[in-house]
Amino acid sequence: MIAIGGVIGAGLFVGSSSGIAAAGPGILVSYALVGVMVVLVMRMLGEMAAAHPTSGSFSAYADRALGRWAGFSIGWLYWFFWVVVMAVEATAGAVILEGWVPAVPRWGWALIVMVVLTATNLVSVGSYGEFEFWFAGIKVVAIAAFIVLGGLAVLGLLPGSHQKPVGLANLTAHGGFLPHGPGAILTGVLLVVFSFMGSEIVTLAAGESKHPQRAVTKATNSVIWRIAVFYLGSIFIVVTMLPWNDKAILERGSYVATLDVIGILHAGQIMNVIVLTAVLSCLNSGLYTASRMAFSLGRRGDAPKSFAHTSTHGVPRAAILSSVAFGFLAVFFNYKWPDTVFAFLLNASGAVALFVWLVISFTQLRMRRIILRENPDKLVVRMWLFPYLTWATILMIVFVLAYMLTDPSGREQLTFSGLVAALVVAVALVRDRLGSGRSDTAGRP
Structure with a gap:
């Protein structure tokens, strides 16, 4: 269920509206392109995770295949990304809850949500799994x-409805399938790519499962139908039921507007419940993911050693508390300086997803040779058409990063994310040069 739910983030429910407005029905192509990229990345990650299940996942593999600097850099960048996401999701959940119970201020709801999910994660990994x-x-x-x-x-064919069949007319009737031209597909890619972030969480969680190799294999093999059904299927319904330029899509949200057209009563409140669930799920997973990445960094000597200590239930409490502390700080920034400090944090983490996928791709190129040399029997999941599809994926990700430079908001995200990434890599290289921390083989998968 973590694997299935991992591809359904709050971004799908909330962020699809702007994508539809920008690309029209052609947003389906945007989702399909990003979906293909994610499927390929997950296949690569699945190959490595099935051979060496670990809570450090791609950070640990990058450490092994590309060098300590790579594992350090991508691990801390990924941790930073999820800490910021925790603040975004806590605030989004608080907005919904405040609408239901206005007596509690928004910051109060954000605090309650963070405390409850922190307590859940501190009990045991089973508690996280049960909630998720x-x-x-x-x-x-x-x-x-x-x-x-x-x-x-x-x-x-909707029971109790006298509405005529909608058919497929809305896909072409309002300026065509690509009303803003083919270039809008790439604009749509920039708007939807980050809603796919989180698919890789299952490979971190598998490291703590009873049968990690089987869990990873099953999860990565099912990623194709998960993306096809949940993303492409639901977006297809939206752009088929409504004209892409219907103002209700932006005003009420694509899913609420569609439910209204279908005739579902209280569609707005129903969707609020679903979005709140997605928000809490993302926050829960964000805390779990950040803490496990911190735990892995601690084991490898790239973070305080206390991060690698676990309780009697196997929970890295120091890593959890440290991650949530920065999450609380980010929430504070969101309330105190939303347009300056927090805006910088958002932009600085905006392109991290693409950096992570790029590192996974380069890592898999090297890890394949390492696995074949050391234990070829562990290569139970194989990347298709290796190395051609791996290189094709790298080119796709680089192209998206380059195209971000042509979009004002994308350019800002790439600039700030690039600066933060450069700073983290510089720190990693200096640490390598000084020879501080652990030995070369400590904590490796």
Whole structure:
């Protein structure tokens, strides 16, 4: 369920509206392109994770294949990304909860949400898994119901409805399938690419499962249908049911507007419950992911040694508390300086997803040779058409990064993210040069 729910983030429910407005029905192509890229990256990651399951995942593999500087850099960047996401999700959840219970101020709800999920993660990894199981279950049921209801409405088969079949007219009737031209597909890619971040969490969680190799293999093999059904399926329903330029899509959100057209009562409140679930799921996973990455960095000597200590239940409490402390600080920045300090944090973490996918791709090129040399029997998941699809993925990611320079908001994200990444890499190289920290083989997968 972590694998299934991992691809359904709050960004799908909230962020799809701007993508549809920018690219029209052609947003389906944007989602498909990013989906293909994510499938390829997950296949590469699955190959490495099945051979060497570890809570450090790609950071530990980069350490082994590319050098200590690479594992240090991508590990801390990924940690930084999820700490900022925790603040974003806590604030988003607080906005919804304040609307239901205005007696509690927004900052109070953010605090409550953070404290509850921190306590859950501190108990045991089983508690995290249990919460994420139910969060993911609600998201999956909601998306599946949305697709079924929307499909019936498109065909005019919705029980109790006298609405004529919508058909596929909205895909081409309002300026064509690409009303803003083919270039809008790439603009759509920039808007939707970050809603896919989180797919790789399953490879971190697998390291703490009973049968990690089997869990990773199953999860990575199913990523294709997960993306096809949940992303492409639900977005197809939206752009089929509504004209892409319908103002309701931006005003009320793409999913709420679609539910209204279908005739679902209280669609706004229903979607608020689902979005809140997605937000809590993302926050829960963000805390888990940040803490496990900090734990792995601690084991490898790239973070304080206390991060690598675990409780009797196997929980890295110091790593969790340190991660959530920075999460609380980021929430404070969001309330105190939303347009300056927090805006910088958002931009500085904006392109980290693409950096992570790029490092995974380069790592897999080297790890394949290492696995074949040391224990070829562990290569139970193989990247398709290696190394050609790996290099194709690298070129796709580099192209998206280059295209970000042509978009004002994308350029700002890439600039700030690049500066932070350069700073972290510089620190890593200096540490390597000084020879501080652990030995070369400590904590490696």
